[in-house]
Amino acid sequence: MMMSGLMLLLLQVSWAKIDSTKYLQPTQSHMKEARIIIQILDYLHYRDVDLNDSLSSVIFDNYLEALDGNKNYFLASDIKSFEKYRFSLDDDLKRGNLVPAFYIFNIYKNRVESRLKYALANTGYEFDFSKNEIFHFDRSDMPYAKTEAELDELWRKTLKNQALNLKLSGSDNAKIAEVLKTRYERFKSNVEKYNSNDxxxxxxxxxxxxxxxxxxxxTPLNAEDFEMQSKKSLEGIGATLQQDNDYTKIVELRPGGPAFLSGQVNKDDRVVGVAQGADGEMIDVIGWRSDEVAGQIRGPKGTLVRLELLPAGASPGAETKVVSLVRDKINLDDARAKSQVVQLTENGEKFTLGIITVPDFYLNADEMADNPDNYTSTTNDVKRLIKELQAEGVDGVMLDLRNNGGGALFEAINLSGLFIPEGPVVQVKYPQNRKEVMDDENPELFYDGPLNVMINRFSASASEIFAGAIQDYKRGIIVGEQSYGKGTVQNVRGLNDFIRGAEDEELGLIKFTIAKFYRVTGSSTQHRGVTPDIEFPSLYSAEDFGESSQPSALPWDKIEAANYKPMNYVNDAMIAALKRQHQKRLKEEQTLVDLQFDIQELQKNRKRTEVSLNYEVRKKEQEDLDKRRASQVKIGASLTELEANKVKDRSLDDIKDPYLKESIRLLADQIQAAKRKG
Structure with missing residues (x-):
């Protein structure tokens, strides 16, 4: 009866624009899953919002953005014809009616196939690169093409730009034609593999x-991959990949994995090429499915893979970078906290400082259950490292939480407890305004010496809870960049859990938000995250990276402050003094001057939405870029730079990462300021 109703709906929709023998249709399982998902979102999601016409409009725009965000395929007339669904998707979803969504996708698939037919017919075309033409590679704010002729012109310039990129890298006309033909044949093959689950x-x-x-x-297949990625026993580069239109995007970096440890790969970078070994040919993977790209990246432990990456935030057609990674097995031990001792002289005074890198908030629950007094966790490892550093006679300790995306909330609380006395660490608010204050219950102060914490734009969740607690208790100085701003808590459930007697039916999985985090001051970490006491020059803006770059992110808000007592190890006068010293170095030290220049240049390039299609113009731009890169300070250096050198104690001059170097100097400044205060 359900399937006959579906067929009736299909008959009511005009399929005139597509080949009816090729269109994809929803299954009964899809319709069932849709209804379950809507009920979960309605009853269990933190956000109390009705699935109504207003939300239907958002879903409509999200869907078009997911399919054709750069406006390369749909015609304006297609979009106009879809408008009849803008305010009805909410009612359709409640009934499990997915026909409009599949109808739109089938039109999209037809348009993509048409564009690929055009591209394949013109891959051998020899372009005139002496003309002064402009290619707009970022079309997100431009209108949809009105005619097929407009799309043809857009795709002519797309092909010309890709051909020019290959020419600039040394390819001749024959090689250019071969690469483009292979690229679009692969793209066509992938489009033909789309199924109803996709x-x-x-x-x-x-x-x-x-x-x-x-x-x-x-989906059930991707749910298996999700669960596998949640286990730290993978072999490769330690990155989770996801399809993003024609690209494969890096959506997560595993702490301890080669990509994470390189310091050169970021969340939301897109993989545009993969090469095997130091000399292997760079294979173009634009248009490949993410699982196929993953297959190219995976390989035996100890072997080299090179990735060509389109940086996070950069528009298609912008400059790429090539990163070399040695594949390795990723496990919990590789992601554990590590330490190093650094020696320096600041203002005539010698310092011995301990640096602890914390890439993740981890906890081995099985070990904890078997032996509550001795198990693997962030807190236990940091305690051990602090003892070792104190045995070395360090004058102060710095925790490096850059790129730490979070982990176990329990560990964020326990780690905070090493540095603050008994008291609240974080507040959690659930639906129906139910609140919980989560305390550190250990009255002992494990470490009471000078402390600073370094964060960056990709420090998130549990990292923000820890850094926020240290800042709110005035226990230490926070340095670096504004953090990510993820102040929400998620739960993961299989859809089978919500259906009686569904054991034999394989359904998908849903991850949904159930609560929000708040600092002890009552301020949410959502959007705002943690603003450092001493802010460093940053390549990543809140508008383009982090929670604030997501239109549907939950809003910032505030609740009543918890009952806590600041320790006042630092004060406004100390922070002001450190800021003055930091600002002085920014103006006078060449490494930091160069860093600021490089950031400005990269930000300027990121804002570009178009490029010239003239060979001489682009060649000069590339030569200028190569000169800048030759003298460029390494931005975002490896978090494990300290451990790369086997020497136990290092001097400040050994450190090449300008952010790490400045953080260490600020810790020395902090120690001197504390002495003056005392």
């Missing part, structure tokens, strides 16, 4: 992400 996942994520960006749906 369509359902894309559409349902347009639905879930209208509630908030951390609520996601996974």
């Amino acid at each position: 369509v359902f996942e894309i559409f349902m994520n347009s639905v879930t992400e209208s509630f908030d960006p951390h609520t996601n749906y996974y």
